[in-house]
Amino acid sequence: MTMSARTAELRPALENKMHGDPLAETKAGPTPEVGAAFDEFMNAFEAFKEANDERLGEIERRLAPDVVTEEKVARLNDVLDRQERAIERLTIEGRRPRLSGGTGAEPRLERAGADLSGHGAAFSRYLRAGETAALARLERKAMAIGTSDGADGGYLVPDETEAEIGRRLVEVSPIRAIASTITVSGSLYKKPFAVSGPATGWVGESEARPETDTPVLDALEYPVMELYAMPAATGALLDDAIVDLSAWLAGEVDQAFAEQESAAFVNGDGNKKPTGFLAVPNVAESAWEWGKLGTLSTGVSGGFPADMPSDLLIDLVYALKAGYRQNAHFVMNRRTEAAVRKLKDADGNYVWAPPAGLGSRATIMNFPVVEAEDMPDIAAGSLSIAFGDFSRGYLIVDRQGIRILRDPYSAKPYVLFYTTKRVGGGVLNFEAIKLVKFSAS
Template identity: 25%
Template sequence: MVTIQQLREKIANLATQANHLLAEKGDQVWSPEDQAKFDGFTNDINATKAQIKNIETMRELEADKYFQNAAPKKDNDVPVDALVGIALYLRHGQNVSNEQAAQIRNAMSTGTGSEGGFTVPAEIATMVIEKLKAFGGMREVATILTTVSGNALNFPTSDGTGEEGEIVAENAGAGSLDIDFGTVALPVYKYSSKQIALPLELIQDSAIDVIALVVARIAMRIARVQNRHNTVGTGTNQPFGVITRAGVGKVGATGQTTIVTYDDTIDLKHSVNRAYRTRARYMMNDLSVATISKLKDTTGRPIWTPAITADAPDLLNGHAVTINDDVAPMAANAKSLAFGDFSQYTIRDVQNSTTMRRFDDSAFALKGQVGFCGWTRSGGNLLEPAAVKVFQNSAT
């Protein structure tokens, strides 16, 4: 069976050939043969990336995650740290010895179920945050702000891109230009993973890394809903998404319901003030890549540069591309492509707000299952809307 590493090496090889072709042709007008050759590289790259994504999806669905290079621990072993206490709680709930119960209390807070479960220690919270980063794309490019509490928080904003100074005559006074300040709210919301039902036998199996298993499921669910809200959230009982808050920089011409042109990508880029273009990038749905990666400039030269290494981004018009599947794919009226400085979008996490609870009630017990649920508090908003603009497909 082919491995992900082999597939990544294949992508690197294809990208090297594609970039070599770009460099070899330079500013020459591309022939149909050149174009077909380059399109073959990009098609193979996209197909291989899709294959990697499919493999990773199947890995997410696998519940049997075993400890590596470690002997199974016995339940009556003397607890040694907070992680052991968490594992005892996840594996056995309250059905433990007095010594183990003490370790669980030391590892987790004494918060009640009505308050959302037990606050997890820093090690588990860090695991959750790291997994949140792996889904969607917004946490890769946004500014992350951690606050001690979830109290109301307003950020002052001011767009100075239209302001300029002046020349003054000798002995003349300087003119005045007041700065217009505004405020942007950055509230937080309580996110839940929803209840997760897992087989009792799986949880009690000492060979299973129960912490990794439960945390992966909880974090994956929370990450997906947070990324969707941080991307297209309405701002009503949920965060404002970056696409929702950003202005429209370019609207496709009539007939462009499912396509975008090279000129559109350039117009979108220049709809963002130069002050925000230093750190700017493009963001789009993975389904849009197949269309946009084949666009050519006026000489027929591709404007898409495939990444050579796995950890490097693809480039569009020389700017990095972030793939975010919560951006709408191309369709009538869809805001399908964004460009700008996404670090102006701030995600606010509340410190020590990650909680977890195990459920042993009859709804699960009768099915031989154990229930788990996780919570965390977070929010987000685009503090400077002028920093990001979107391309909107034509309505007809």
Template identity: 35%
Template sequence: MSEDIKTLVSEMGSAFEEFKKSYDEKLDKMAKGQEDSALDAKLAAIEAKMDSYEDINQRMVQSQKSQDALLEQMDRVEVAMRRPNSGFSTKQIDEGISAFDAYCRKGIEGLSPDEKKALTVSNDSTGGYLAPPEYVRELIKDITEISPIRSIARIRQTAQRSIQMPKRTGTFAAQWVAESGTRSETTGYQVGLEEIPAHEYYALVDISEQDLEDSVFDLEAEMQSEFAEQFAKAEGAAFVSGNAVGKPEGFMTNSDVSEVVSGNGTALTGDGLITLVHSVKAEYSANATFVFNRSTLAAIRKLKDTAGQYVFQAGMMLTGGPMTTVLGHPYIQATDMPNVGAGNFPVAFGDFRRGYMIVDRVSLAVLRDPFTQATTGNIRYVARRRVGGQVILPEAIVKQKVSA
């Protein structure tokens, strides 16, 4: 860990110690029926300071969780798009980069015969051309940095519209037998197939013709940034609460994911979170992560267990881990998680890499539309890709319901 990060961890720890001291003081005054506006302002300032460290903390958590998975994912994209049957050779990929940029700037009519030859036509009926593999790799990387669920889930690539995975639906049962007894065949072992479809979604970007005519304008970076943000927001919501109808299934909507109550009809409790952690099997707990949104984090910072200990911890990890944890486990902030409220499920906990799978179709089709926005002097680009998401091991994830 660098000295700068160590300093930040220390500062975060100091800020939380000050927060605990001030919040305990507030609790004492509340018990006496006293109000202290100056103390409230002090607490708000401390919380704002702690919030300022959260972006760094989240990057540390996501980096730690996703580094190996992201490298594996990028390698699979490259292999899938370079294999002989994919239609891409190394030379074609290099030529495809400049041809794709030329297509986006000038349209298919403005390309030379060699540039047209270097492009790959999309197989989809809506047309367009496939982006080169390097573009897809960088786009997925950008999406992963924005979409937090990707940093903790298992990710697979495919060139098809779905993947099928073996799913064990039953197990053999061990039987006791005497040394010379008859060993009858046990029953119960069954294997089925789990299909995870990759659903289509699209993003729109309008870029002015004046920018396109400027050779210095970084068209690729502009499009990549816009597409990544739009794709990440759409899929982030679906991975959490998608209904699996034309979109991924969210882990919060899967009926097989178990739930535990918070112990309070309107709020989270420290002991409720402890119950949540211990409801996950030991084999999943070691790599488990909390998932909640920013407002829920603010509530969790104030929670104590029955022994009076805060469940939120700061400045504890000085060996490369996150700056802050909840009950010793890392957490990620997902905007699309529900807020704390009666009957809501504001927190999920588990080993998402074992429990949730994301399926990326490796191709990305881009259609250049010079007509729709012609009167505004813009060229519209429509990017289409396919992504799926599904709970593959429900017992690895548990969610908490705000209920007594």
């Protein structure tokens, strides 16, 4: 079977997968800026292909590319990376609610918090002026978890604000966008599983059912850890009645939370943070066992194989069981993606393809690519590429409730808002994620 035929076999209805992608669609449609950035990206990709074809031709003719051609390919690769990030940034910014009324739509969170006499209004008065009485009464009435004393534990943000922060995190946190999430009210989530698998067998209609062995159960544990951000506001901002402070707060903390979360979901050691999928034990795919992630070696320390390097990616895809491939993603950082972008299959087709349209992702052999900057660069022994169904392979546990403590004293004349959320995470299914190891064995 040729490489292109095998690649065609992997096509699992890309359009359907894109519809399930949290970044695949926008409610308001693309802005002219996004459209222009996408056009520039496609033009840059055509130029990149032309330059890379020239580089590959020089390798075939002279066993080494011209230095000028190498520099041109690297420069165009950088341009593609910048354009891809610009499209993603413009798309995300286009979805964000406005911070002021002005002309056009009202701020989303002000519309959502229509109960102006309830939690939303009390929270706004706390943010602007530090009034605590109304919030304290509401939290005592709701029997909120934790202290209601603003001097100790702060106050719960309204549900609308918490939902907005969660929505933004899905948009800007690469692993959260593809993993499973569950919200709990406690500090620990346990997921039981059968160590030896279920006891089953075949019997006739009238035969006695033999007694089965008692299943051996164990549990995966996901403790939640505290994550914080501390945005600052000026007095002028707090005094401006037209500014939606709930939307402002969500916009200030989303990036801070996303950066810390993403690093932990990839590399976290489980000490006061989630356990990343690269931190769990790994073993060669041929010796895979539960509790470890399977790896495929490149056969070259710190690099791809010299002969048909794209074959390794095909092997990686087929190392995953069919049931997990339908919703699988490649995960790597932009430098690794730049290296993969240069690879061709046996028929001369690039295995990396640009996004099919605005709001969709680039693909490798028709599987979406998630760019996670916390994935390691290609180096000796590095685990720089992951592939799998992260919705079944990795679980993020959020504890319900985001708390905020207003601090007008520590950084005068600014007002600090110490915002905390609790989150945990870890591998859920060790069969659903495979890794590429850049090592000789």
